[in-house]
Amino acid sequence: MIRDRALVKYKGQLERFKAWCKSEGIRRARTFSPDDLFAYRTYLAEQCDLADKSIYHETIFIKQLFKWAAKNGYLSRNLLEPIRFAKVKSPKQPCSTIEQVELLLSNAEEEAVPIFTTLAFTGMRIGELQQLRWEDVDFDLNVIHIQRGGSDGKPKNKEDRFIPIHGRKLKPILQALLRKSDQVFLMPDGRQVSPKKLRRYLKTLCRQCGFENPGQYKLHTFRHFFASYCAQQNLSYKYILEWMGHSSSAILDMYFTMNDRQAHRAMNSLSFNTEKLENRTVIGQSGTHFQQVLPQRTHS
Numbered sequence: 001m002i003r004d005r006a007l008v009k010y011k012g013q014l015e016r017f018k019a020w021c022k023s024e025g026i027r028r029a030r031t032f033s034p035d036d037l038f039a040y041r042t043y044l045a046e047q048c049d050l051a052d053k054s055i056y057h058e059t060i061f062i063k064q065l066f067k068w069a070a071k072n073g074y075l076s077r078n079l080l081e082p083i084r085f086a087k088v089k090s091p092k093q094p095c096s097t098i099e100q101v102e103l104l105l106s107n108a109e110e111e112a113v114p115i116f117t118t119l120a121f122t123g124m125r126i127g128e129l130q131q132l133r134w135e136d137v138d139f140d141l142n143v144i145h146i147q148r149g150g151s152d153g154k155p156k157n158k159e160d161r162f163i164p165i166h167g168r169k170l171k172p173i174l175q176a177l178l179r180k181s182d183q184v185f186l187m188p189d190g191r192q193v194s195p196k197k198l199r200r201y202l203k204t205l206c207r208q209c210g211f212e213n214p215g216q217y218k219l220h221t222f223r224h225f226f227a228s229y230c231a232q233q234n235l236s237y238k239y240i241l242e243w244m245g246h247s248s249s250a251i252l253d254m255y256f257t258m259n260d261r262q263a264h265r266a267m268n269s270l271s272f273n274t275e276k277l278e279n280r281t282v283i284g285q286s287g288t289h290f291q292q293v294l295p296q297r298t299h300s
Contacts, residue, residue: 013058014065016048029066030075034083037062056088094216096225103209104202111188112201114173118185119219121169123226123244125149125156126219130193132184137174142167146245155245163243195219 020040026032041059044050050058063080070078096104101120108116118129128149136145147160155161165171180186185193199219206214223244230240237249 010061013061017058017062029069030077030079032066033079037080037083053088053090056085059085093224094213094221095228096217096221098225098229100209100211101222101225104205107209108205109201112198112205114177115185115193115198116202116222117170117173119222120225121166122163123223123230124163125223125245126193126195126198128155129185130195133182134179134184135182137165137184139165139171139175142171159245161242161245 017040020043021027021032021036024036024039026036037059040062041055044055044058045052063083066075066078066080069075070081105113105117105120115129118124119126122144124132124144124146128146131148132144132146133148136147138145142165143162144165145160145162146155149155165174174184177184180190183192187194187197202217202219203214206217211217227240227244230243231237241247241249
């Protein structure tokens with residue numbers, strides 16, 4: 001079943017494609033050629049300023065549309081069938097440092113601070129924050145109950161979870177919010193949180209703070225920061241996975257980012273000592289700890 005958000009996206013792509021075909025005088029699908037498809041891709045890049053990955057996905061959407069039409073008898077021949085496009089790799093996602101997050105929060109507009117703070121220090125998704133209600137926030141137990149957030153009203157993985165509220169970074173911020181409705185967070189005009197407006201403002205804020213390539217930062221970058229910071233602080237994978245709503249450590253490995261300072265610190269922690277090595281505590285990739293007896297070299 002296609003989610004509502006996906007349907008909205010596909011409808012927008014279809015409307016854009018129809019408008020372009022009309023402007024080019026292309027009236028019938030059977031006359032749409034491979035050259036037309038390449039011309040449309042150029043239009044998406046130059047006129048719509050879409051990223052390579054977005055162009056790739058929209059191209060595949062159009063190819064699937066023509067494939068469906070031919071399969072169901074609406075086209076006698078699919079001229080686009082022989083064309084193949086190499087899959088575009090996702091660009092490396094930025095990961096803020098704690099200093100950058102603090103700089104953003106100290107320079108953000110008052111209305112944005114609670115939202116950015118919550119995203120940064122819980123790792124929740126923007127959809128989960130958008131649908132968070134006061135009944136989900138328990139200040140006595142110091143936990144946030146994530147039970148909504150997807151297009152169908154459930155979290156992305158369909159399971160609810162609990163995230164502890166950080167006593168110093170987050171609790172005072174949440175307690176200071178005015179309860180204007182059942183929703184914890186609202187836009188300044190009282191409407192539902194708008195990810196599009198927040199994303200645009202975040203990019204502007206990153207530019208004002210002097211971040212390199214500010215356009216690459218997204219609301220999801222806060223989630224990336226949270227996972228990376230927790231991993232870098234040697235928190236148990238079990239906790240991080242539970243808080244973020246993942247079941248596989250492979251997902252967490254994707255979020256983990258080590259900046260240059262931490263890499264140097266890790267390297268400098270190595271002794272490279274030729275003296276006797278005793279029992280050492282080894283931290284596995286899964287976060288487990290075990291004692292390993294390393295072999296001793298004997299000198300004759």
